[in-house]
Amino acid sequence: MPSAPARVVSVPVNQIREITQAAWAAPDSIVLSIGEPAFPVARHVLEAGISALDRDDTNYTPNAGIGPVRAAFAARFAHLSGVDDDPSRVFVVAGAQQGLHLALSTLISAGDEVLIPDPGYPTFTMTVGLLGGVSVPYPLVPHHGFQPRVDDLQQLVTPRTRVLMLNSPSNPLGSVFDHDLTRELVRFAHQNDLWIISDECYEAFTYDVPHVSPARFDAGGPEAVPEAVEARVITSLTLSKTYGLTGLRIGALVTPPGMETVLNNVMEATVSCVSATSQYAGLAALTGPQDYVSTALDHYRSNRDAATAVLDGLGIDYLDARGAFYLWANLSHATGGDVRTWTRTFLAERGVALAPGTAFGSMGEGWVRIALCGRTEELVEGLSRLPAPPLHD
Template sequence: MTRVPVRASRMSVVGTETAFEVLAEVKRLEAQGRRIYNFAIGEPDFDTPEHIKQAGIAAIRDNYTHYSPSAGIQPLREAIARVAGRLRGLRFSADEVVVTPGAKPIIYYTLLSCVDPGDEVIYPNPGFPIYESAIRLAGAVPVPLYLREHRGFVFDPDELSSRITPRTRLVILNSPHNPTGGVLSREVLAWVAQLAVEHDLWVLSDEIYSRILFDGEFVSIAALPDMRARTIVLDGFSKIYAMTGWRLGYGIMPAPVAADVARLVTNVESCTATFTQMAGIAALEGPQEPSEAMVAEFRARRDLVVELLDQVPGVRVSPPSGAFYVYPNVTEACRRVGAKDAREFASRMLHEAGVALLAGTAFGTPDPEEDQQYVRLSYAASREQLREGIARMREWVEKGGAR
């Protein structure tokens, strides 16, 4: 028998995105002829605006097909600094910007450049699952900060304070938030800023949904007093420009950190595709009406989904303020269909009713203080699909399970 070399132990701490696992199962069921309403994936269902596509095509024809500087081409970095600064009421410079293939690398590179093994990192729970995975892979200690329904899925500042120890080095924020759609107010961010300054902490502010906002105001913690020098802003093109497959994101951070992050880019991917970066310039500097129309449509869908879910027995939902997700409480609905938890509820919903959702457990460990079950529904789907899919969901729950 051939002996197989031992695999690296670090792989045991690398997580995944359940959305992609569910997507694979959706595709398998569809290949069998099943009609599946997929509300699991967090991707705009809109096409990339035409002027952006044409810019990318033109860039390839003009031979923007070679290496670029690891931090990104200067014109794109300048455009990001200008546009992102205007949104946040700040003046950034190009040397504070690092362009990456998608926004996820900024999570990893922030941890590698700002956190040592054994340091503690506070992150939102529920939250984007890659936060915890990246923290563990960096050798740091993940410290969950629970977001609870009765607080509108916004953490308690006093609870954040209680999580800070001498080993804490970084706090991760996400507003508007995935999966709940919650938005952090200026008052809450001011409290976080005070704690960050007092305890000399870094803050990674994931602002990928910053322009998909329905209620309230978007505030970046980087704009608060004394925070620019300790904040890494994460943003990108995937959501607001429907460019998920283009893989184009960026971080804005103090220039010394940007130099470190650019060095990590050199070591891992060399650079981001140059023609994609040229398309990014067109996205930022070209017409914004397609993005504005998309956000308006998401707002209408948000209202429709909340109205429809209110009619599903055993489901409780609060209107999200941003992003394109709802995070309904399905504790009573689980009891109605005999599901032990949201994971079983979502699995059976997919296979028995043909509706794909994500269980709340895909976004973190259950809150030890609240025995509640949640699912995430992405309304990045047409209104017709949302009506039909939620009607199936309602019928399935009313019948107590299998159709």
């Protein structure tokens, strides 16, 4: 049998899926390793999808999506970012992951470099490698609150660097970029002739701090930096987390002017278009009652507070979560320098699945990501089984 290309064979295992699938196979496990919202989908969203099926609205749609859906995404983006984008620059995609693949497919060639946060979401690196690019991790470290530093980024730029990946609110960290840092990062990208792909999948969930979109500071934005002669920010949105529609696979890319034709062509060559049923359900989510979002936000905040109370009681260090629905906790006192193996052992012995920090890059060694989106009782019980540092035993 012919062998697969090296760029395919070298795509690493997603350690989040690895531990989660092991937990699903083990009866009565408490699964805190995956970001799956626990609430039922809002009824009006389900009914919109059902209505589309009832009227047999199951044909192809335009590559970029149904007009009203694109307009609804554009309206949401304008509300969140202050950037009034034309719906013609919104591309409806099969979830944020397909959107990431679509964006990178249009921006990089074999050997091109992409600056990736470390710790950062694993499919950033996986997708770059699958496309023949080179991931260059930029460090996010505890003593700087796991925030990017322009000095670190500048040292990594080479003539092959094409893209800067940003993610705020962060998965896995729960960190959020403030106004000044976001502006500084956009300015750095323009100074170095880089594209920005801004993953804003958790934009609806921040706690006592605002979400700031890099597009605010891009050309055409309300606070464009002086260096922004032409737009360079591509924004990734999704309905998976905001409305609990993880299985419907629907999101959007908000793109700069001039990319419409090439993105249409690449979309045709990958998935052609997103399911019409998912698009009509997504339209209902975007334009209908927003109770789901406010209820989810309150639940995630409450779970964050419950989880940190347990960790405080055990004396376990963690990063204060300001967004998304994850808590980043330091278990280096227990992991022996191999957190991936430790999470498997902890699952086998204590029945709790946590995502190992190395799923998100080498800087995650000794740390774990805790999902805050499930039932409070399971979250508290699972975390109560964690080993305390020696001084707190």
